[in-house]
Amino acid sequence: MENFCYSIRTKIYFGKGQIHNLGNAIKNYGDKVLIVYGGGSIKKIGLYDRMINILNENNITYKELSGVDPNPRIESVREGAKICRENDIQVVLAVGGGSTIDCAKVIAAAVHYENDPWDLVKNPIKITKALPIVTVLTLAATGSEMNKNAVISNMSINEKVGTASELIKPKVSIMDPEYTYSVSKYQTAAGTADIMSHIFENYFTHTEAVDIQDSTAEGLLRTCIKYGKIAVEDPTNYDARANLMWASSWAINGLISYGTKNIGWTVHPMEHELSAYYDITHGVGLAILTPHWMKYSLNNSTVNKLAQYGINVWGIDKNLDKFEIANKAIDKTSQFFKELGIPMTLREVGINEEKFEIMAEKVTAKGKLGTLYPLTKEDVINIYKMSL
Amino acid sequence: MENFCYSIRTKIYFGKGQIHNLGNAIKNYGDKVLIVYGGGSIKKIGLYDRMINILNENNITYKELSGVDPNPRIESVREGAKICRENDIQVVLAVGGGSTIDCAKVIAAAVHYENDPWDLVKNPIKITKALPIVTVLTLAATGSEMNKNAVISNMSINEKVGTASELIKPKVSIMDPEYTYSVSKYQTAAGTADIMSHIFENYFTHTEAVDIQDSTAEGLLRTCIKYGKIAVEDPTNYDARANLMWASSWAINGLISYGTKNIGWTVHPMEHELSAYYDITHGVGLAILTPHWMKYSLNNSTVNKLAQYGINVWGIDKNLDKFEIANKAIDKTSQFFKELGIPMTLREVGINEEKFEIMAEKVTAKGKLGTLYPLTKEDVINIYKMSL
Known part of the structure; x- marks a missing residue:
């Protein structure tokens, strides 16, 4: 066996109805969130409404970045970071599968980076600070909910590149298997x-x-x-x-x-x-x-x-x-x-x-x-x- | 599968020579430690000297509580807590097997508890605060290096009781399998x-x-x-x-x-x-x-x-x-x-x-x-x- 350093600090709420922990999970880190999500599937399954209710009940204000693509694009990262800066966002909340979470991770780091966030994808060492990330998982696949990795695509130059940093590991992930019932x-x-x-x-x-x-x-x-x-x-x-x-x-x-x-x-x-x-x-x-x-x-x-x-x-x-x-x-x-x-x-x-x-x-x-x-x-x- | 909440936040340095991380591991939490250990085995294998060198090199001052028994006694807990209070100890460093670590855990909690620490063993809910704990493991057995449990004996009343709290989970554990070579x-x-x-x-x-x-x-x-x-x-x-x-x-x-x-x-x-x-x-x-x-x-x-x-x-x-x-x-x-x-x-x-x-x-x-x-x-x- 080789030497290693174990550190898996993400807190996981796993199971039916665990979304009720969302308010407290966020409030440990702030009360202004950017919600990052993909298409309309989280609305179809009622998750979006449930989540908005929880945010409102907890006096958490929010902005939204929707339309994150599978193979998430650097353009979404740029847009998300801009919204965060303009609204003093304190927590990035990713709701979706690995693409959405990956995008949220790089947004969280990009907020604190002055130049173009594609640098952070190509060169992980440039990630020196990041907003805390909370995720609600709706697809079992990438494992992004519990690790430090993110993969972002730059289609203009045909590049899809993985970056990684302990700083972008989610603080809390809510994993309710029922949210994946509607996955095709x-x-x-x-x-x-x-x-x-x-x-x-x-x-x-x-x-x-x-x-x-x-x-x-x-x-x-x-x-x-x-x-x-x-x-x-x-x-x-x-x-x-x-x-x-x-x-x-x-x-x-x-x-x-x-x-x-x-x-x-x-x-x-x-x-x-x-x-x-x-x-x-x-x-x-x-x-x-x-x-x-x-x-x-x-x-x-x-x-x-x-x-x-x-x-x-x-x-x-x-x-x-x-x-x-x-x-x-x-x-x-x-x-x-x-x-x-x-x-x-x-x-x-x-x-x-x-x-x-x-x-x-x-x-x-x-x-x-x-x-x-x-x-x-x-x-x-x-x-x-x-x-x- | 039942619902659960995963949270295993202990950082583990695993493998040969990982003791070199000890200084930094402690200094994240303070520079006054109580070293808790059992008999002389850590001296025989050279671990004690190596550890003291590291503490000195890092300007970390220390007090010692030795002689912790297998089936660790509440008397050791009382004594350890007293030393901590009298010396403004900031970090409890357990060096040994599960008995030593369990003892250190309850000491760390007892420092912040006014009454007799046996209360904390019988009634875990009374653990409301604890000093940070760092461990160096020398015996593969109890798993105490990475969990929230501690078992303490009160031989005067023939009781051996387990307590548990997230607050006494070690912050960092150093696990070098070579330290167990001398285990009988x-x-x-x-x-x-x-x-x-x-x-x-x-x-x-x-x-x-x-x-x-x-x-x-x-x-x-x-x-x-x-x-x-x-x-x-x-x-x-x-x-x-x-x-x-x-x-x-x-x-x-x-x-x-x-x-x-x-x-x-x-x-x-x-x-x-x-x-x-x-x-x-x-x-x-x-x-x-x-x-x-x-x-x-x-x-x-x-x-x-x-x-x-x-x-x-x-x-x-x-x-x-x-x-x-x-x-x-x-x-x-x-x-x-x-x-x-x-x-x-x-x-x-x-x-x-x-x-x-x-x-x-x-x-x-x-x-x-x-x-x-x-x-x-x-x-x-x-x-x-x-x-x-």
Whole structure:
């Protein structure tokens, strides 16, 4: 096990009706909030009205920034920061999924930054101060509700970049699985793939003796496999929504990566390029790339971990040849995403070979990509091609 | 899954050499500390000298309270609080295992309490303020380094009682597995049993659909079984010490109990009575009682969870009859503790029937005991008798 520093200070109110804690959660930090949200879904499910009532009852005044896109744009960040400055906002309240929360995080930092906030995305060290962030989660996917990461897109230059800072970790997150009942089958499937991809990125390393981290990751993967399917078939199944929601946080809050030699992610940066050029659904891009990345990475130095995955997650007979176990596990992964209803080729989501070269160039600009089997530019192009 | 509120704000520096963070960790809260420790073991391993150097280098002044007993006494708490008041202590620094940390926790609260600190043990609600606590852990067992609990003994009235408050949760804990290299085989075995008992108390509930919590608990138990044995045989095996140490925190910091219907522990309060009358090693008492408690609790309403334990922790064939699986799992649990070198009868640790009646009376004074199969006074006596 490697050395690490654990610090997960976000307070989580998890479960049915936990929204009643919103007023107190905000008032610990101030009484002027910017509400950040996406489209109208929070109005459809009654969450918007409930929230406004709570703010009014607690004498909390608010401004709004709505229309935050999936793959949230730097333009929204600029606008949000401007509203905060003009209205002496004290707390940023994100209500939605990961895109909304990510956008709110960078807004919270941008308020205290004089120049263009795109700097904060490209260069996390420039984040030196941020408004406190409170979130109400409505989609189980990115884990942004409990971590320090934010991913922002700048479509004018085809860049989708992740930034991170302890300063933008939410202070409080309210996670009511019932808010995800209305998430479409497609987005539920994509969210499940996103959660699983976070776990894969953390799990597939070459660290010895991380039994706690590995067994937790494997349990989370089994949870996603079991409940992802149930949630797609039965959207108002509370247990499925609850397990997926809590899994989304664990997948990327540090619990399964502390102590591992995780020196860089692989499939996420490759997918960010797809989203930056084609604006596709993030989880779908991840699901398409993942099995091909696994297959491409399978060799003598990686087979043990891939076989461990097959045995402990998919229940494959441990007495088989380890390459056979690994290959079966990869096939089962692909089959699972397909059964969730995810289109499993790039062509189906409108992507062809045209940009492979430039995307692979960008994603390997700082060196080889990833931890399990570090990829060169050529490797990345090959995996994109396999995914067509 | 049940509603819950997650809040684990302790910062953990985990791994080799992390003691170098001690100075900064303390200085965030003050520069006058009370060092609380037990016997001379921290001097033998060089930790005491290293720590004093760091305090001196950082211009941190200190007083000392040494000689804290296993099953820490209320007398030590009184003395520690007095030293703090007389010296304007700002931070309580606990260096040792769970006993030392528990003692430090109640000292930190007692400083701000006018009357006798035993009140704070009997009535946690009286804890309204506490000095910040920093810990350096030297024994993997109680999990006190990352939770809000403290257990204090008052031998004059044969009481060993647990208290709890968010206010006494350590701010920072330094966990270097190398500090546990010198822990004896006996104490390593007892510590492993303590960790496993915490997991059992959290795991054996009647909550449906807590897949994340259950799979994590099962992974932690497998980790304890694997590495407990290795650590007893090979005390300087870093991976074994590291996994046990991190497991000790997870077992009782909330991660595996959030979302479960955990309405009360069983074996711990039963063991507290043994320690209160006979001052035995806590983990040994737990190991002796645990298999008998499991066997006594096995019935139609509990067999599914006990069989799940057998399949997922001990790898017992899931096609067997579920009572057979449960019984095999219980036998394996007992056998494991025996192989660790733990005396597995009460008689071996000097306990006879004499106090069973009064201990059972005390432990069920507020009603039935536990969650899996709530125990009456008669049930408790029966389990004590089975454990003779």
